[in-house]
Amino acid sequence: xxxxxxxxxxxxxxxxxxxxxxxxxxxxxxxxxxxxxxxxxxxxxxxxxxxxxxxxxxxxxxxxxxxxxxxxxxxxxxxxxxxxxxxxxxxxxxxxxxxxxxxxxxxxxxxxxxxxxxxxxxxxxxxxxxxxxxxxxxxxxxxxxxxxxxxxxxxxxxxxxxxxxxxxxxxxxxxxxxxxxxxxxxxxxxxxxxxxxxxxxxxxxxxxxxxxxxxxxxxxxxxxxxxxxxxxxxxxxxxxxxxxxxxxxxxxxxxxxxx
Numbered sequence: 615x616x617x618x619x620x621x622x623x624x625x626x627x628x629x630x631x632x633x634x635x636x637x638x639x640x641x642x643x644x645x646x647x648x649x650x651x652x653x654x655x656x657x658x659x660x661x662x663x664x665x666x667x668x669x670x671x672x673x674x675x676x677x678x679x680x681x682x683x684x685x686x687x688x689x690x691x692x693x694x695x696x697x698x699x700x701x702x703x704x705x706x707x708x709x710x711x712x713x714x715x716x717x718x719x720x721x722x723x724x725x726x727x728x729x730x731x732x733x734x735x736x737x738x739x740x741x742x743x744x745x746x747x748x749x750x751x752x753x754x755x756x757x758x759x760x761x762x763x764x765x766x767x768x769x770x771x772x773x774x775x776x777x778x779x780x781x782x783x784x785x786x787x788x789x790x791x792x793x794x795x796x797x798x799x800x801x802x803x804x805x806x807x808x809x810x811x812x813x814x815x816x817x818x819x820x821x822x823x824x825x826x827x828x829x830x831x832x833x834x835x836x837x838x839x840x841x842x843x844x845x846x847x848x849x850x851x852x853x854x855x856x857x858x859x860x861x862x863x864x865x866x867x868x869x870x871x872x873x
Contacts, residue, residue: 690710727766781805
């Protein structure tokens with residue numbers, strides 16, 4: 615299995631996953647033109663994309679899904695509450711497929727398991743994507759991590775995990791109080807240390823690569839997020855190697871990781 619975070623942050627989110635020459639997008643939060651440009655940058659043809667799966671209806675996750683579906687006949691998978699809430703942003707999508715949160719469904723060589731996360735949308739989800747021998751976990755846009763999320767993401771070989779903000783930067787920054795409260799809430803976004811603590815619970819010998827994602831450009835920095843996570847996990851007593859940890863970018867794709 616290969617994967618690449620094409621971009622992550624408040625301006626747009628999309629992740630490419632590949633298995634046996636078949637591709638999948640988790641979210642399509644950029645314009646159709648920009649998504650095409652980013653796929654071309656990692657030498658992926660749009661014709662190989664078997665589906666777009668959507669985590670929730672916010673603009674930065676769903677913006678380009680409708681146009682890509684209409685232009686290239688790509689099915690869009692999402693749950694019913696997200697479909698209802700995102701109807702205006704999606705537009706008329708002929709190839710709409712509904713899944714049940716918590717239920718398994720397959721797309722080509724992929725088996726997907728959507729699970730509930732805590733965010734201020736209709737029915738937000740994360741995903742575990744399983745190929746022939748590897749599992750990739752995707753969990754962003756959540757203000758907290760439940761025991762369910764921990765259970766679902768245990769045993770993954772790769773992980774894309776929200777590491778949104780530094781609480782002190784958020785408090786000292788330009789956001790008005792109501793927006794600060796939203797970000798900090800249980801239905802907001804995960805802080806750096808919360809992400810580090812959660813990752814500490816997920817460490818195991820087969821976890822190969824972790825991408826820290828959905829960083830705030832205002833209330834975080836790649837260096838701070840990475841330092842916070844590394845400082846925490848290297849302090850843990852473990853008897854195996856740590857995974858490689860990288861930070862997703864907003865303006866360009868990250869590297870194509872092979873698990």
